[in-house]
Amino acid sequence: MSVNATLNAQDQHHDDGHGHHHKETFITKYIFSQDHKMIAKQFLITGFAMGFVGILMSILFRIQLAWPEQSFYIFELLLGDKYAPDGVMTPDSYLALVTIHGTIMVFFVLTAGLSGTFSNLLIPLQIGARDMASGFMNMVSYWLFFISCVIMISSLFVESGPASAGWTIYPPLSALPEAIPGSGLGMTLWLISMAIFIAQSLIGSLNYIVTVLNLRTKGMSMTRLPLTIWALFVTAIIGVVSFPVLLSAALMLIMDRSFGTSFFLSDIYIKGEVLAHQGGSPVLFEHLFWFLGHPEVYIVILPAMGLVSEIMATNARKPIFGYRAMIASILAIAFLSTIVWGHHMFVSGMNPFLGSVFTFTTLLIAIPSAVKAFNWITTLWKGNLQLNPAMLFSIGFVSTFITGGLTGIILGDSTLDINVHDTYFVIAHFHLVMGISAVYGLLAGVYHWFPKMYGRMMNKNLGYAHFWITAVGAYGVFFPMHFIGLAGLPRRYYTNTAFPYFDDLADVNVLITLFAILTALAQLIFVYNFIVSIFYGRKATQNPWNATTLEWTTPVEHIHGNWPGEIPSVYRWSYDYSKMNRDETDYVIPGQDYVPQHIPLQPNEDELSH
C-alpha cells in the first residue's frame, strides 16, 4: 500500500511539473544536476579521471621495479626534480606512488566510479522509478565525492609529499611525520579527503537503499528484481554498516596526530626522542581499518558481479542460472564479509585463537563465491552467446575472479598466510580477484549501458581490440606475480637489489612491467572509443541488446522522470530469455527470444516460479 501511495504521489508531482516546465540552465543540467542519469555520468567520468591518475602511477612504479634506480625522462617530467633527481625515482616517491595508487583505485575508481555510477544509473531505471528517493542528496553525494577527489589530488602537490604509509595507513607510520615525510600535511589531506569520501558514500548508500525499498514500480517484487539491483542494494547496505567504522578510525587517527591522544600509539622512540603517547595499540587500528577494509572489497566486487550476471544473461539469451541461489549467495557473501576481517591480521600479533576463527569464516565465504562461479559457467552452457565487448568482459570477469579467488584459499588459511603474507603473492591475488575483475565489471557495464547513458553506441571493433589486449595483459602482469611472491619477495620494496637472493627475479619483474605498459596503453583505445562515441557514435535504438529490463523501455533521449507517460508495471522476473510457449513450438512471443518485464503473462505461457 505504502509503495503504491508513494508512487502515485510521485506521478502526481511529475504531472504537475508538466504544466510549468522549469527552465534547465547549463548549470542545473550538467553541473548541479539532480537527475540520476546525469549524476551517474558525473561519477563515471570523475572515476575515469581518477583511474587515469591511478594507472599512470602504477606504470611509474612498475618501471622503477623493472629497472631499479635508473634514470627515466618520464620520471623527471612527471615527478619533478625533488622526487626524481636526475630522473631517478626516490624511495619516498615510490612509497607515495604505491599508497596513492591503492587509495585511488580502491576508493575513487572501484567504489565511487563503479558502484556510484551504476547505482545511480540503474536503480531508478531498472526498478521503475522516476528518480532517486532524494535527488538533492544524490547531488550532494556527487559533489562531496568531487571535493574529496580534489583534496586527494591536491595532496600530491604539498611540500612534504602525499601520504606514503601504504593505502592501509597503519599507525604509527601514518601518525608520525618524523617516521616518514608523507605523514605530514599529505596524510592530513588524505584523512580529510577520506572523511568526505565516507560522507558521500553514506549519503549515496542510504539513498540507494531507500529507493530500492520504496520506489519499486507496481509488480516489481524483490524476487523480480534484476541481479544488478540486488547487488547494488546489498552493496549499499554493507557500505552503511562498515564505512562509519573507517570514519571512526580516521577520526581517532586525526586525534592521535593532532591532539595528542594515544588511541593507536604507545612506547615510541623516534628521532632521538621518546614520545609521550602511552597505552594505545596499532592493532586496534588494524581491526577498525579492516572492519571496513574487508567488506570494502565486496563493496567493490558485488556491483561487478551484479552487472556481469545481467550482461551475461542478456547476451547468452538465457536466464541467469539459479537466480535464487545468486541472491542467496550475494546475501551470504555480504553477511560473511563483515566477520572475516581478521584474515588480514593473522600475523599482526593478535591472539592466535582469533586466527582460527577468522580462518573458518574466511574459507566459508569461498562457498557462495564458488556457487556464483559455477552458476555463471552454467549460464553460458547451451546459450546463444552474442559475443559483444560487454559479454567478453563478463567472461573475462569470471575467468579472473576464479583465478584470483582460488589463491584466496591459500591466503585465507592462517597457517599458509604466515609465509606469503605481504608478499607479491597477495598482490597477485587481490589484483586479480578484486582489481582486474571489478575493472572488467565496470568496463562491461560501460559497454553495455553506454547506449542508455549517451544514446549512442560504442565502436564494437575498438571494443574487441581493447578487450583482447587487456585480457592478455592482465594475466601477463598478475600471473607471474604469484611466483615471485612464493619466492618470498615482500611488497612495497622500492628495489629488490638489497637482497642478492632476489636477483633472479629481475627478469620476471621486467616481463611484468612490459605487460603492464601494454595493458595501460590498451586503455587508451577505450578512452578514445568512449570520447568519440559520445559525440559521433552511431545513434542507439531503444533496446539495442534485446534486453528484458525496464531501462530499455525508456526513450533514447533522456527526459527528466525517465518515462514520458506512466511508469510501466511489471509482470515477470527479468530473465525471460528464450522462454518457450506451452506447446514448445515457438518463443512465448513468436519470433522474439525475450519477454520484457512489463509484458503481462501471455495466454499460451506457463508461469514458473523461480
Add this chain to the structure above:
Amino acid sequence: MTVFLIISVLALLGLTFWQMSKILKLSKPVSSDDPSIASDKDNKTQAYLLMAFTVFLYVFMFYNFWNYTDLYLPEAASEHGVDYDRLMFISMGVIIFVQMITQFLLHYFGWKYRGKKGQKALFYADNDKLEFIWTIIPVIVLAGLIIYGLFTWSDIMFVDEDEDTLVIEVYAYQFGWKARYSGEDNTLGKANVRFIEGVNTLGVDESDPYAMDDKITTELHLPVNKKVLFKFRSQDVLHSAYFPFHRAQMNVVPGMITQFGFTPTLTTEQMRTTDYMIDKVKELNEIRKQRTKELEAQGEMGLDPYEFDYYLLCNKICGVSHYNMQMKIVVEEEDEYEAWLADQPTFGSTIEKK
C-alpha cells in the same frame, strides 16, 4: 613559438580525427543491422579468438609453472616448515586442479555456444540437484583444508615453553634489527623505550638484575635443532619479522611484545650444500657477473659474488629504507653457537664501559 607549434599540431590532429570519423560514418554501408552489435560473423571470430586466448592462457600458465616453480623457496629449514610445505602443496594441488577445469569449461562454453541466427538457447533457470552438488563439494573440500590448517596453525602458534626453550628478543627499529640473548639466567631483562640513552640503544632497564647478563648482537645466531622463542619488540613503527626460509613471520608492534617460536633444522652450511642452493647460487652469480660487466663498462663498481645466508627481513612498510632492513641469520651447531655467544659482550659490561 613551440607552444604555438604544439597547439597547431594538436588542432590539425583534432581536425584529422574529426574528418576521419566523418568519412568513416559516411562510408558505412547502409543496412538494417547495427554494426555496433555483434553479428554472426563477429560471434564466430570472437569465439575463435576466445579459443586462441584459452590456448594462450594455458600455455602461459604452463610456462609460468615450468620456469618459475623453482623460484619457490627451498625446503623448509624449520621443524614446522615441513608441515607448512605439505599443506601448501595440497592446497596448491586443489586450486590448480579447479583452475584447470573451470577455466576450460568457461572458455569452451564461450566458444561452443557462440551465437548463430536461428539457434535457440535453452531456457534453463534452475536445477536444485546440480546446485546442491556444487555447494556441497566445496564445503567438503574446504572443511578438509580448514581442519588440516587449523591443527597445523595451533601447533605452530601455541608454543609450549619449557626450560630448554631458547628465548631471544628481536628488536626492530627504522631501519634495522638487533637481537638480545637472555644470558645465563635465561631471562630477558625488562626493557622500555623510555630507558634508551647513550649506549643503551634498546632501552634495557639498567636496574633489573636479569638484564646484566643479556647480550645484544647485530647478527642472529641460532643453534640447530633447538626450539627458539622469539619475543619481538619495536622501537618506533610497525615492522614485520619475516624468516622466509623458516616459514615464520610475526609483526613487530610498538607498545606490545609479540612472539613466534620455531626449531631450525638445517644449519647455514647444510642449506648451502643442498642441490637447490648450489644451483641457485650458481645462477645468481652468473647474473651478478653479467651485471658487473655492464656496471664496469659504465665505470661503476661491480657486484660482489654471492654466498647464501639465511636472513630476516622487514615485511611491513616502515619508511623510506623499508626495502633494506635486514639481518643475517646464522644457524650452526650447538658448540659453534656457544663459542660465538661467549664472544659477545654482556649488557652489564657495555654500560660499565661508558
